[in-house]
Amino acid sequence: MNIVIPIKQVPETSNVKMDEETGTMKRDGVESIINPLDLYAIETGIQLKEEYGGTITVITMGPPSADKALKEAIAMGCDEGVLLSGREFAGSDTWATSYALSQAIKELGDFDLILAGERATDGDTGQVGPGIASWLDLTLSTYTSKVVDVNLVDEEVDYTSTEQDSIIVERMVEDGYEKLQLPLPALLTVVKEISFPRLPTLRGKQRSRKIEIPQWNLKNLDLNEEYLGLNGSPTRVVNIDHPKVTRGGTVIDVREDGKVEEAVSKLIDYLKSKELV
Amino acid sequence: MEYNGVWTLGEARDGEIKEVSFELLSRGRKLADKLDEELVSLILGDDITDEQAEELIKSGADKVFLMNAPALKDFIAENYSNVIEDLIKEYKPEIILAAATSMGRTVMPYIAIKTDAGLTADCTELDIEEDTGNLLQTRPAIGGNILATIKSPNHRPQMATVRPHSTKPAEKNESRTGEIVHLKLDSSLLDGRVKKLGFRKNEGDGVNIQDADVIAAGGKGMKKGENFEMIRELAAFFDGAVGASRDAVDRDWISYPYQVGLSGKTVTPKLYFAVGISGAIQHLAGMKTSENIIAINEDPDADIFMVSDFGIVGDLFEIVPELNKQLAEEVK
Numbered sequence: 001m002n003i004v005i006p007i008k009q010v011p012e013t014s015n016v017k018m019d020e021e022t023g024t025m026k027r028d029g030v031e032s033i034i035n036p037l038d039l040y041a042i043e044t045g046i047q048l049k050e051e052y053g054g055t056i057t058v059i060t061m062g063p064p065s066a067d068k069a070l071k072e073a074i075a076m077g078c079d080e081g082v083l084l085s086g087r088e089f090a091g092s093d094t095w096a097t098s099y100a101l102s103q104a105i106k107e108l109g110d111f112d113l114i115l116a117g118e119r120a121t122d123g124d125t126g127q128v129g130p131g132i133a134s135w136l137d138l139t140l141s142t143y144t145s146k147v148v149d150v151n152l153v154d155e156e157v158d159y160t161s162t163e164q165d166s167i168i169v170e171r172m173v174e175d176g177y178e179k180l181q182l183p184l185p186a187l188l189t190v191v192k193e194i195s196f197p198r199l200p201t202l203r204g205k206q207r208s209r210k211i212e213i214p215q216w217n218l219k220n221l222d223l224n225e226e227y228l229g230l231n232g233s234p235t236r237v238v239n240i241d242h243p244k245v246t247r248g249g250t251v252i253d254v255r256e257d258g259k260v261e262e263a264v265s266k267l268i269d270y271l272k273s274k275e276l277v
Numbered sequence: 278m279e280y281n282g283v284w285t286l287g288e289a290r291d292g293e294i295k296e297v298s299f300e301l302l303s304r305g306r307k308l309a310d311k312l313d314e315e316l317v318s319l320i321l322g323d324d325i326t327d328e329q330a331e332e333l334i335k336s337g338a339d340k341v342f343l344m345n346a347p348a349l350k351d352f353i354a355e356n357y358s359n360v361i362e363d364l365i366k367e368y369k370p371e372i373i374l375a376a377a378t379s380m381g382r383t384v385m386p387y388i389a390i391k392t393d394a395g396l397t398a399d400c401t402e403l404d405i406e407e408d409t410g411n412l413l414q415t416r417p418a419i420g421g422n423i424l425a426t427i428k429s430p431n432h433r434p435q436m437a438t439v440r441p442h443s444t445k446p447a448e449k450n451e452s453r454t455g456e457i458v459h460l461k462l463d464s465s466l467l468d469g470r471v472k473k474l475g476f477r478k479n480e481g482d483g484v485n486i487q488d489a490d491v492i493a494a495g496g497k498g499m500k501k502g503e504n505f506e507m508i509r510e511l512a513a514f515f516d517g518a519v520g521a522s523r524d525a526v527d528r529d530w531i532s533y534p535y536q537v538g539l540s541g542k543t544v545t546p547k548l549y550f551a552v553g554i555s556g557a558i559q560h561l562a563g564m565k566t567s568e569n570i571i572a573i574n575e576d577p578d579a580d581i582f583m584v585s586d587f588g589i590v591g592d593l594f595e596i597v598p599e600l601n602k603q604l605a606e607e608v609k
Contacts, residue, residue, distance in 0.1 A: 192541070253590040268600075
């Protein structure tokens, strides 16, 4: 079972700065990590590989330094990494990003499954996973919370079988879980509930240090230039605001005086004033 | 430009139109009025009656595009995408709004690729740019630390998903009239690859926290799972839902569907109680756009008090029972 995992390198969300002029994020000086929600996809991939064999390729689009994220994924247990990097990709929105990633995935050759995080913690869109599925006409399960079963048809045993390789999953919706059967190749975006990410191993770290990460771009990949970067992106960021986070609300401290009843009655008054009770 | 009209993508389950469909109409009406164009509510399902479709008209739709077919009973991304893509190509709407739900956030990106359209996720504000008539889409990003305004100047349709509960459902006007257009499913559009095998409702109350007007959430300070009983009691006074921080979910005090925050759900209720939650940035990202935030925590330096409208510093095991007691008196 060959698996591809598109990941994203994101800034540590706690201290992100924006460039007011360009509306893009200032990445200098901020530590970059693998998007935390991608770790669940990586872990799920490694578990499937342990059970069904095959290889896992992680792929990302970003600056040359994004190979660090790929190496980290390899240290966890992924096999290969591919970096899409070049000026032509700068300013890509989710439409252009999913185009470039889908073309690179096609270039990788046969695969059975694409696993992606539900969304990235910086952009917060969750659109690139379904976008890749759309470009490649794959079946799609978003918000996947569980892999129930994988059916791989052994063609050598029964070459007359009309059955297809498939995966059965649960996906989390607003009021419960849907169970879906998807023929492979499929794309799943996964939520936290699906797995508990492992730490990189020493052996994995050693391997990741040595591994060569190829860089792909317009020079060595068949891409339609009109679909790339800012020019290929339908959307434009026209303004960035920094909303006020602090509210300066009332705070009553009852630790010393123990006047819990009084504090709670003031809270009830507050709720009444807002017509919430 | 040949593209014209504002569409909202309604949602239904088991023949019931979901509340979020009416929220979208209040967004869509404002945009359609500014553009002086028609507002269409598109809804796919199995057994949605004309009577229900009328409700969409009373809530602001000029037309309802209603497509009923057994094959559309369940949301299957590939089927819905094919059908909607086909309708877009035929009718050429200028704007399409969907809810930022498990359906909207799945089908919209799938369609946006096929129709070469710009799509903005999880918007909290929508407006029309004067002079150009472009849709201005404002959305929180980076855990709610910024609000970005986005437009798609050269691509049509302009597509956006809208955060549930970020606006009130449109008020119903009983005398409003409109047209219900019954659309026929072209069965060649059915993809047929993915099969739905079943559905399992959430354990417990089954309340969806993203639909709730009021959420009472507990965190690490709750100390053990049984103590969530008082949080449930608090939520019940408001017919609200129970939520939790990551700490509480990771300790198995409550299950994952209740988790609020970066790796859980983003919620925008009218009232949010944060009980024994310190307010890690990952939690704040999921709830800080709530209208009213009440914090109860024993640490006066907890970040949750920075975002709260009303906070009490003290022992939650004294404060919450007292709150429940006084609320019980109010209800009486």
